[in-house]
Amino acid sequence: MRKQRILPILLLSSVLCILSSTAFAHHNLPDDKGKGNFRFTETNPPVAPVRPIAEFEPASDVLIRYPLGIPVSLVAQLANTANVICIVSNSQQSSAVSAFTNAGVNMERVSFLNAATDSYWTRDYGPWFIFDGNGDYGVVDFVYNRPRPNDNLIPQVFANQLALNYFGMNLQQSGGNYMCDGINTAAQTTLVYTENGNNQANVNTKMQQYLGITNYLVLEDPNNTYIEHIDCWAKFLSPDKIIIRSVPASHSQYNAIENAANYFATHNCAWGYPYRVYRVYTPSNEPYTNSLILNKKVFVPIVGGSNDNPALQVYREALPGYEVIGVSQTGSAPWESTDALHCRTHEIPDKNMLNIVHTPWHSIVPLETDIVINTEIIAHSGQSLYLDSLFVCYKVNSGIWQRSYLQPLARNNYTTAISGFAYGDTIRYFIHAADQSGRSIDHPVFAYLDPHLFVIQPDLKPPVLTHNPITSITNQSEPISFIVSANDESGISQVLFRYKIDDSEVFSYPMDPLTEDSYIFQYYPEFTTEDHIFYYSFVAYDGANPHNTSVLPGQDLWYEVPILIVSLNDEVQIPTLPEGIISVYPNPFNPAGSELIRLKYFSPGNIPFSFRVYNLKGQIIYTETLFPKGKGIQEISWNGLDKKGKLAPNGIYLIEILQGSKSHKSKLIIVK
Numbered sequence: 001m002r003k004q005r006i007l008p009i010l011l012l013s014s015v016l017c018i019l020s021s022t023a024f025a026h027h028n029l030p031d032d033k034g035k036g037n038f039r040f041t042e043t044n045p046p047v048a049p050v051r052p053i054a055e056f057e058p059a060s061d062v063l064i065r066y067p068l069g070i071p072v073s074l075v076a077q078l079a080n081t082a083n084v085i086c087i088v089s090n091s092q093q094s095s096a097v098s099a100f101t102n103a104g105v106n107m108e109r110v111s112f113l114n115a116a117t118d119s120y121w122t123r124d125y126g127p128w129f130i131f132d133g134n135g136d137y138g139v140v141d142f143v144y145n146r147p148r149p150n151d152n153l154i155p156q157v158f159a160n161q162l163a164l165n166y167f168g169m170n171l172q173q174s175g176g177n178y179m180c181d182g183i184n185t186a187a188q189t190t191l192v193y194t195e196n197g198n199n200q201a202n203v204n205t206k207m208q209q210y211l212g213i214t215n216y217l218v219l220e221d222p223n224n225t226y227i228e229h230i231d232c233w234a235k236f237l238s239p240d241k242i243i244i245r246s247v248p249a250s251h252s253q254y255n256a257i258e259n260a261a262n263y264f265a266t267h268n269c270a271w272g273y274p275y276r277v278y279r280v281y282t283p284s285n286e287p288y289t290n291s292l293i294l295n296k297k298v299f300v301p302i303v304g305g306s307n308d309n310p311a312l313q314v315y316r317e318a319l320p321g322y323e324v325i326g327v328s329q330t331g332s333a334p335w336e337s338t339d340a341l342h343c344r345t346h347e348i349p350d351k352n353m354l355n356i357v358h359t360p361w362h363s364i365v366p367l368e369t370d371i372v373i374n375t376e377i378i379a380h381s382g383q384s385l386y387l388d389s390l391f392v393c394y395k396v397n398s399g400i401w402q403r404s405y406l407q408p409l410a411r412n413n414y415t416t417a418i419s420g421f422a423y424g425d426t427i428r429y430f431i432h433a434a435d436q437s438g439r440s441i442d443h444p445v446f447a448y449l450d451p452h453l454f455v456i457q458p459d460l461k462p463p464v465l466t467h468n469p470i471t472s473i474t475n476q477s478e479p480i481s482f483i484v485s486a487n488d489e490s491g492i493s494q495v496l497f498r499y500k501i502d503d504s505e506v507f508s509y510p511m512d513p514l515t516e517d518s519y520i521f522q523y524y525p526e527f528t529t530e531d532h533i534f535y536y537s538f539v540a541y542d543g544a545n546p547h548n549t550s551v552l553p554g555q556d557l558w559y560e561v562p563i564l565i566v567s568l569n570d571e572v573q574i575p576t577l578p579e580g581i582i583s584v585y586p587n588p589f590n591p592a593g594s595e596l597i598r599l600k601y602f603s604p605g606n607i608p609f610s611f612r613v614y615n616l617k618g619q620i621i622y623t624e625t626l627f628p629k630g631k632g633i634q635e636i637s638w639n640g641l642d643k644k645g646k647l648a649p650n651g652i653y654l655i656e657i658l659q660g661s662k663s664h665k666s667k668l669i670i671v672k
Contacts, residue, residue: 040143040152042170046132050212053129053349054182056238056293056445061085061348063158066096069120069333069344072103074299077325078345079109081294085348087113087122087154115157118148121339123175123231126346127155130167130211135378137351138165140210142173145195164351169210171203172196176229176343181239183270185215191228192218215270219263222256227338233257235289235342237278237318238444240269245289246279273362278318280311290340291315293322294347296445301340302326320449352381354435356443360452361427367456370417373404373431378412381437389440392416393448394429401448406431423459423490423544428452463488463540465552467559473534474564479522484538484552487517491543497521499536501563508539509583509600524582524602524633527563534561580664581657582633588669591640591647597668599636601657603628609659611636613648613668621648640670 062078064070066088078084084105088096093112100110119125125148127139141155159166172195180186186207196203207213221228234244244261247254264275280288288311291300298315302308308326315324329335333344357376365371373392379385390406406414421427428451434440444452466485473480486492495511511519527534535558542548553559582600589597603609606628613622621642628634636657642648648670657664 040141040156041168043166043168045169045206045209046130046138046140046165046167047136048133048209048212050133050210051131052180052182052184052186052211052213053131054180054236054239055347056236057182057355058350058353058439058441059295059347060350060352062292062294063087063122063126063346063348064344065117065120065122066092066099067120068099070341071327071330072099072105074327074341075100076103076105077299077327078294079106081297082109082347084110085113086110087115087117089116090114113158113161115154116150117154118151119146120333121151121176121343122154122346123343125151125154126175127158128175128178128211129349131355131380132165135380136165137349137380138167141166141168142171145172145174145191167210169206171206174229175346176227176231179230179234179236180211180213181236181270183239184212185217185239185270186211186213187217187219187230187234187236189221189228189230190218191221217264217267219260220256222253222260223337224253224256225338229338229343231290231342232287232338233260233289234264235291237293238446240271240273240444241276241278241318243278243280243289243314243318245282247281247285248283251283271360271362276318278314280314281307282311283307285337286311287335287337287340290335290342292342292345292347293319296321297323297325299325299327299341299345301335301342302328303335304328320446350380352437352439354379354381354433354437354439354441356431356433356441358431358443360444361429361454362452363454364457365427365454367421367423370419371421371427372415372417373406373429374409374413374415375406375431375443376412377406377414377433379435379437379439381435381439383436386434386436389432389434390414392418392429392431393451394418394427396421396425396427421456423456425456427454427456459488459490459542459544459548461489462548462550463492463542465538465540465550467538467552469559470561472564473525473561475525475527479524482511482521482523482536482538483514483518484511484540485518486538486540486550488540488542488548490545493541493543493546495519495541496539497523497536498539499523499534500558501527501531501535502533509585510587511538522582526633527565529565531563531565534563535559536561581655581666584655584666584668587667588671589640590671596637596639599638599655599657599666601634601636601664603631603634603659605631607660609657611638612656612658613638613642614654614656615648616652621653 059082061083063085066086075084086096101107125144127141130138130140132138139155139159144152156166177188177191178186192203193200204216207216223233234242236242242264245257247257261277265277266274269275282288286303286307287301291298298319300312300315312324312326327341355378361371377385391403393401393403395401404416404418406416408414430447430451431443464487482497484495486495496508497511498506498508500506509521511521514520537558538552540550580602582602584599608625608627611624611626612620615621640648650670653668655666655668
C-alpha cells in the first residue's frame with residue numbers, strides 16, 4: 001500500500017544525464033546545477049493557452065524505477081513499445097543492467113537517470129506534461145503529497161537533464177489522483193482540495209494556469225480508501241471514453257461507485273456529449289483500472305482469477321485496434337487494490353508528436369447543404385505535413401468509405417466539406433494526417449474501427465395536404481377530377497385517392513402528379529339508384545420517412561358528398577366512357593406488402609381481351625384471356641407470378657390490354 005511503504009529518506013545523488021535512447025552506454029556527466037541544489041520552487045505559469053497531454057497520446061518513453069515494483073518481464077515488453085527511462089542510483093545501475101539483460105530486455109531501448117529515490121511509484125511523483133501557448137513542450141511539477149524528498153525532486157531532475165521547460169505549480173498533488181483528456185479536462189478526487197487547505201478557488205485557478213484545465217471534474221472517492229486516488233477506480237481511455245470499476249450490489253461501496261459511473265455517463269466530455277462509460281467487474285477489488293496505456297498497447301494488471309479475461313475483453317471492446325496485455329503480479333511486489341501497474345510506471349509523451357485538434361460533429365445534425373469539418377493540425381516535430389495525407393475519411397450508412405481532402409486555411413488550420421446527405425442518414429468519419437517526420441495520426445485514434453458518428457435529423461414532419469372539397473356528385477359519364485396539393489421538405493413518395501360508396505369496401509388508387517406539388521385522380525362515377533353518399537379522402541407518404549403519413553380530412557375521417565342520380569329523361573346525358581387503362585395499384589408493387597396487383601380498365605363491350613405482362617426484353621412473362629362483364633370498368637388482378645409460377649424479379653414491366661384491334665399499355669415496377 002503506497003501510504004504505508006515509506007522508504008528511508010536518501011540524499012539526492014549527483015544527477016547524471018540520460019543516456020542515448022538508441023544506444024546503451026555508461027556516462028557520468030556533471031549536473032549543471034550542482035549536487036544537492038534541487039528543491040521545489042514555484043515558477044510563473046506557462047504561456048497560455050496551455051494544453052495538458054493525456055496518457056493515451058503518443059509516447060516516446062516510459063519512466064520506471066529500479067529496484068522494480070513491476071515484473072522484469074514487463075520491462076522487456078515496455079522496451080518493445082517505447083524507450084525505457086529507468087531511474088536508478090549509481091550503486092545499483094550494474095544490478096539493473098544485469099537483471100534487464102538476463103530478462104531479454106532490448107538494452108538499446110533503455111537509458112538510465114541516475115538519481116536517488118524513495119519509492120518505485122513513478123506515477124505518483126513523476127512529471128506532468130503540457131504544450132504551452134507557443135506550442136512548446138514542458139514539464140509541470142507539483143509538491144508530492146508524501147514525505148519522500150528524493151521522489152519529490154524527480155520532475156525537476158528530469159526536466160533539467162532533458163533541457164525541458166520547467167514549471168513549478170505550488171499544489172499538493174499525486175499522479176495517481178490525476179487524469180486528463182488531452183484537451184481541457186481533468187478528473188481527480190476531492191483529495192486535491194483537502195490537501196490544499198480546501199481552497200477550491202486556488203486549486204482551480206492553478207490547474208487552469210499551469211495545465212489548461214477549464215473543465216475540472218472533482219468527485220468524492222467512491223472507494224472510500226485512505227489513498228483516494230482516481231486510478232484505483234477510473235481511467236480515461238480517450239477524450240470521450242472512461243472505464244470505471246463495478247462491484248456486486250452486496251459490496252459496501254456499490255452505491256457510491258454506481259453514482260460515480262452515473263456522473264460521467266450524464267456529464268459531457270470536451271467534445272460536447274456524455275462520456276461513453278465502460279465497466280470492468282471487480283468484486284474482490286481487483287485493480288483492473290490501474291493499467292498503463294502506451295502507444296496503442298494496454299498493460300492491465302491481472303491477479304489469476306476468473307475475472308481477468310472478462311476485464312481484458314472490456315478493454316478490447318473499448319479500445320478497438322489496441323493490443324491488450326494482461327500482466328501477472330510478482331510475489332515480491334503483488335498488485336494491490338490501491339497500488340498496481342499504473343502507479344509504478346509513467347508514460348513520457350512524444351514531444352515531437354503530431355496532433356489533430358477537432359471538435360467532432362455528433363448526435364443529431366440538421367440537414368444542411370454542406371457539413372463543414374474544421375481542424376487544426378500541429379506537427380510538433382517542425383516537419384512539413386504531407387498535403388496528400390490530410391483528409392477526412394467518411395461513409396454514409398453502410399456504404400463505402402470516401403475521402404474528402406483538407407484544404408489549408410491560416411496557420412495550422414484546415415477545412416473540408418462533405419455533402420449529399422438525406423434525412424436520417426448516419427455518417428461516420430475520422431480525420432487523418434501525416435508529416436515528413438514519419439508520424440501519422442487519426443482523429444479519433446481508432447479511425448474506422450470506432451469513428452466519429454452523427455445522424456442527419458430524421459424528417460419528422462408529415463406531408464401537408466390541402467384540398468377544395470366537392471359538394472355534390474352525379475352518375476355523369478365524364479370523369480370527375482379530384483385534385484390535392486401535397487408538400488413535404490423531403491418530397492412525396494406517393495399520394496393515394498381513397499373512396500367508398502355508403503358502407504361498401506374502400507378502394508385506393510395512386511394519384512398522378514399534376515404540378516410540382518399537386519396530384520390528380522380522375523374518377524368515373526358508377527352509381528346505382530340505391531347509392532346515397534360518396535365518401536373520399538387522401539393519403540400522402542413522406543419521401544424520406546414512410547412512417548410519416550398525412551390523411552385528409554383526417555384519420556378515420558371522410559369527405560361526404562351526396563350522390564345525385566340522373567335519369568335518362570333528364571337533360572344530362574351519359575356519354576360513352578373513354579377506353580383504356582385507368583390505374584394500376586400498387587405501383588411500385590412489393591410482394592411482401594401486397595398480395596395482388598389490381599388494374600382498373602374500361603372496356604367498350606363484351607369483346608374478350610388479353611392481359612399481358614412484358615419484361616424489358618419484350619418477352620411475355622404472363623398472359624391471360626379475360627371476358628369483360630359487359631361494357632364499363634373492369635377489375636383485373638395479378639399476383640406477380642410468371643407463366644412458370646415464379647415471382648417476377650425486381651424491375652420495370654409493361655402491362656398491355658389487347659382488345660380487338662386496340663392496345664392499351666401502362667408501366668409497372670416490382671420492388672421486393
